[in-house]
Amino acid sequence: MASRIVGIDLGTSTSEIACIVEGTPKLIPNSQGKLVTPSVVHIGQDGAILVGEEAAEYLLTRPECTFMEVKRLTGGDEILKAHGKTYRPEEIQAMLLRYLVQCAETSLHEKINRAVITVPAYFTDVQRRATSKAGELAGLQVERIINEPTAAALDYGLSNLKECKNVLVYDLGGGTLDVTVLELFEGIIDVKASSGNNHLGGKDFDEIIMQHLVMGFSPSGLLEDARANMRLKKAAEDCKIALSAENEYQVSLPFLLTKADGKPVSVEKTVRRADFEEWVSEKVASTKEPMESALRDAGLDRSDLQLVLLVGGSTRIPCVKHLVEETLGTATRSLVDPDLTVARGAAIQAGLLEGSINNEFLVLTDVCPYTLGTAPLSDGVFGKRPIFDPIIPRNTTIPVEKSKLYHTASDYQTAVVIDIYQGESSDPENNERLGEVRLEGIPSARQGKEPVEVTFGYDMNGILQVKASVVSTGKQVSAEINTAGVKAKAAPDLSQWEKAEGARQERPLIRKAEKFINAGKDIGGDIELLVQRLKEALLLGNREQVKKNREQLLLMLETFENLEKLQP
Structure with missing residues (x-):
């Protein structure tokens, strides 16, 4: 029997669960009677599972079998170990989800087997699938994966159905940053663009x-000692939280570690807010570009914004709030609870799905945060080369299905492998390879004579389906792309290439190549592609690729110049 649908905010630091009661989102307390549950799981020697505050008590005494911040491992291939057994990140996440659902069942006096789960807007296809898998392992039918900033907008929108305004949601939590631009129009929440960083929080x-607390003496083995490291981490977190309200904080960690000679090591340090702000200034400043990128993709200027919402516990840090206001030129508003709004929004989405909230009054659209495409061979002056060809551009409204026609690349080709990529680079090597679809049974013919249609479908859960068909015969294959173990890369911002290490040495060559391009001499686009690859290699710090691209670009420019000399 289908149950009601609950909304779950599965966070890096904390998690919350909510449902709709009489048309209103209601947070459900955990077994301790609290609305916020630490995202911590402890596995006992006998296999017993503890979650939340009870599990957090073991962080200092049994850190080797107590797990926190597992969300940051979502979609990766890291294996966690406890008592000789191994666990994938989604298995640990499932334990946390199961606990939250059990708390809901106790509170609501009914069985729960359906949920809406939130993820960062900038989560990849891989990470969304892993989150959905965690829900399945917890015994849940995952009805929808919803972006966290969109959930916060739903929470705000339900209480402000008559408003018409452009809104930017800045969501900085424990492990991720999301920036989403959307339009509210009399109950319609239309997401325009998203940007972010899955590895910042x-x-x-x-x-x-932590690094600054041990700076100056850093005894050998300190950060390798799990218990000492956990005490240090807890002290750092307490310090950060305190400095949001106070000007200084005294860190006191007596007998943190015993050195090899038997002498104890302690940490006693006063940290001022000004010190902390200086230490994190570069990280905080890095959130400026995603704000500007989201606005650009939405086709808006900062003056077009009527509202800026702050979501996530890290937005309570004064210098973060100041940076947002300085970048956007407007005051931020505390109109939603930064810790609870995402769970409330997830519950609202659940209510829209199950009918406990009238969807005639509240309509939601969302977008695909990454460009999705394939990598066909492209004819250039210097022969065929793979180039990333977008099929679904980033920030396309979802659900969406788009198709493109391709043709066989060689004579009498009867099969084709369609590689699936996610990213923003024209070079497939710098994007995420999500998987492949193999289509066989293509009629034997000369190169380019047999068209193949490739269709990408991206659903409301942010999960990709791919179909490929032979146009002349109708033969078709389709697949849900298997992305297990694929890790996400952040797309480099090419406009920042000159700030990269080694950029000064490559600048003359890049400038020379760009003059060639601007003069219209790069007929096949080969030089432009190599310039982009060189910039990306610089930004990624890949010295081997920098050298390779430099040499190819030098050779290509020399070839073009020699050809020009031969022309009458």
Whole structure:
């Protein structure tokens, strides 16, 4: 029997669960009677599972079998170990989800087997699938995967159905950053664009404080000692939280570690807010570009914004709030609870799906955060080369299905492998390869004579389906792309290439090539592609690729110049 649908905010630091009661989102307390549950799981020697505050008590005494911040591993291939057994990140996440659902069942006095689960807007296809898998392992039918900033907008929109305004949601949590631009129009929530960073959050600030606390003496083995490291991490987090309200904080960690000579090591340090802000300034400043990128993709200027919403616990840090206001030129508004709004929004989405909220008054659209495409061979002056060809551009409204026609690349080709990529680079090597679809049975013919149609479908859960068919015969294959173990890369911002290490040495060559391109001499696009690859290699710090692209670009420019000399 289908149950009601609950909404779950599965966070890096904390998680929450909510449902709709009489048309209103209601947070459900955990077994401790609290609305916020630490995202911590402890596995006992006997296999017993503890979650939340009870599990967090073991962080200092049994850190080797107590797991926190597992969300940051979502979609990766890291294996977690406890008592000789191995666990994938989604298995640990499932334990957390199961606990939240059990709390809901106790509170609501009914069985729960359906849920809406939130993820960062910038989560990849891989990470969304892993989150959905965690739900399945917890015994849930995952009705929808919804983006966290969109959930926050739903929470705000339900209480402000008559408003018409452009809104930017800045969501900085424990492990991820999301920036989403959307339009509210009399109950319609139309997401325009999203940007972000899946590897930036409050936990990174904690790490920076930890490094400074041990700076100057850093005894050997300190950060390798799990218990000492956990005490240090907890002190750093307490320091960060305190400095949001106070000007200084005293860190006191007596007998943190015993050195090889038997002498104890302690940490006693006063941290000022000004010190902390200086330490994290580069990380905080890096959130400016995603704000500007989201606005550009939405086709808006900062003056077009009527509302800026702050979501996520890390937005309570004063310098974060100041950076947002300085970048956007407008005051931020505390109109939603930064810790609870995402769970409330997830519950609202659940209510729209199950009918407990009238969807005639509240309509939601969302977008695909990454470009999805394939990598056919392209004819250039210097022969065929693979180039990333977008099929679904980033920030396309979803659900969406788009198709493109391709043709066989060689004579009498009867099969084709369609590689699936996700990313923003024209070079497939710098994007994420999600998988492949193999289509066989193509009629034997000369090169380019047999068209193949490739169709990408991206659903409301942000999950990709791919179909390929032979146009002349109708033969078709389709697949849900298997993305297990694929890790996400952040797309480099090419406009920042000159700030990269080694850029000064490559600048003359890049400028020379760009003059060639601007003069209209790069007929096949080969030089432009190599310039882009060289910039990306610089930004990624890949010295081997920098050298390779430099040499290819030099050879190509020399070839073009020699050809020009031969022309009458």
